[in-house]
Amino acid sequence: MAPLPPRSGDAVFANIERVNAELFSLTYGAIVRQLLTDLEEVDEVNKQLDQMGYNIGVRLIDEFLAKSNVSRCADFKETADVIAKVGFKMFLGVTASVTNWDADGMSCSLILEDNPLVDFVELPDTCQGLYYCNILSGVIRGALEMLCTSY
Amino acid sequence: MIGAGKMKQYGNVLEKPLSKGRHEVSLSAFAFLFSELVQYNQTQVDNIAELERRLEDAGYAVGARVLELLCHREKGNRRETRLLGILSFVHSTVWKVLFGKVADSLEKGTEHEDEYMISEKELLVNRFISIPKDMGTFNCGAFVAGIVRGVLDSAGFPAVVTAHFVPMEGLQRPRTTILIKFAEEVIKREARLG
Numbered sequence: 001m002a003p004l005p006p007r008s009g010d011a012v013f014a015n016i017e018r019v020n021a022e023l024f025s026l027t028y029g030a031i032v033r034q035l036l037t038d039l040e041e042v043d044e045v046n047k048q049l050d051q052m053g054y055n056i057g058v059r060l061i062d063e064f065l066a067k068s069n070v071s072r073c074a075d076f077k078e079t080a081d082v083i084a085k086v087g088f089k090m091f092l093g094v095t096a097s098v099t100n101w102d103a104d105g106m107s108c109s110l111i112l113e114d115n116p117l118v119d120f121v122e123l124p125d126t127c128q129g130l131y132y133c134n135i136l137s138g139v140i141r142g143a144l145e146m147l148c149t150s151y
Numbered sequence: 152m153i154g155a156g157k158m159k160q161y162g163n164v165l166e167k168p169l170s171k172g173r174h175e176v177s178l179s180a181f182a183f184l185f186s187e188l189v190q191y192n193q194t195q196v197d198n199i200a201e202l203e204r205r206l207e208d209a210g211y212a213v214g215a216r217v218l219e220l221l222c223h224r225e226k227g228n229r230r231e232t233r234l235l236g237i238l239s240f241v242h243s244t245v246w247k248v249l250f251g252k253v254a255d256s257l258e259k260g261t262e263h264e265d266e267y268m269i270s271e272k273e274l275l276v277n278r279f280i281s282i283p284k285d286m287g288t289f290n291c292g293a294f295v296a297g298i299v300r301g302v303l304d305s306a307g308f309p310a311v312v313t314a315h316f317v318p319m320e321g322l323q324r325p326r327t328t329i330l331i332k333f334a335e336e337v338i339k340r341e342a343r344l345g
Binding site for chain 1 (some may be wrong): 165169174175176177178179180181183184186187188190191192195205208209210212213216217220248249250251275
């Protein structure tokens with residue numbers, strides 16, 4: 001059987017079941033609020049969010065590979081592109097842009113213009129230093145680790 | 152690190168225009184997030200009642216905000232003052248916005264005057280969750296019960312809201328019923344309003 005061509009992020013997103021982004025944002029806000037009440041230290045909360053994201057990432061990568069049919073990426077640049085264009089689109093419905101490449105091509109930044117996690121959110125002064133979306137970094141870390149890459 | 156950028160130049164979040172609410176994320180993203188919420192809370196408690204309470208509290212916060220948002224966006228800032236009004240608001244508008252469909256049914260309890268039930272064949276939050284036998288009657292719908300309690304409380308109809316599994320013949324998975332028991336003052340007020 002010939003291998004299926006990779007599907008674009010939009011095509012996959014159009015075919016999967018979707019829920020209201022506000023429910024998603026509010027649920028995430030409830031999680032962060034619970035963590036802040038329980039843990040109180042902003043650093044602890046950041047760590048916990050990263051861990052939760054990691055747990056999600058190791059399971060999310062299976063679904064990502066199954067639904068998107070992307071082929072093996074040749075290098076890190078391609079990986080970052082796939083995460084930004086297909087990965088984010090498939091799960092969050094938004095695309096990210098990849099910028100800020102360093103000289104080695106070993107690190108980059110993914111910029112999200114329109115992040116459903118932070119709808120309606122404003123951080124108070126007491127929470128400066130809180131990485132509100134740290135769950136996303138955990139997800140990416142977990143997913144990439146499952147691919148036997150050590151980023 | 153994620154979350155540290157300053158892209159929008161609005162003074163505070165209240166100045167941003169309110170979105171139309173048609174933005175969507177994938178169901179699996181929500182399911183993953185909800186499962187992490189439940190797993191985190193499991194590590195923080197010793198028993199099932201505590202776990203249900205924590206999920207309800209999380210839902211309460213969501214419900215209070217959902218009421219504000221929907222009142223402003225869908226109803227033009229009109230406030231519900233009657234019991235049936237707020238119940239049909241929850242059953243139709245809130246359910247439609249949050250879960251994409253109206254709730255399966257809204258019934259009045261036969262045994263008590265102050266009880267109402269919203270039923271759903273399969274709650275969105277329970278779709279990918281299976282309860283192990285040793286957790287008995289635990290229902291992750293407690294989160295949705297919390298949302299309903301948050302909406303009702305913030306609208307001025309204090310109530311005790313719980314989620315229950317109701318086995319149905321012909322269905323493999325039991326139906327979920329959200330049981331709403333209004334506080335006495337609500338019933339008295341409703342009677343006074345005639």
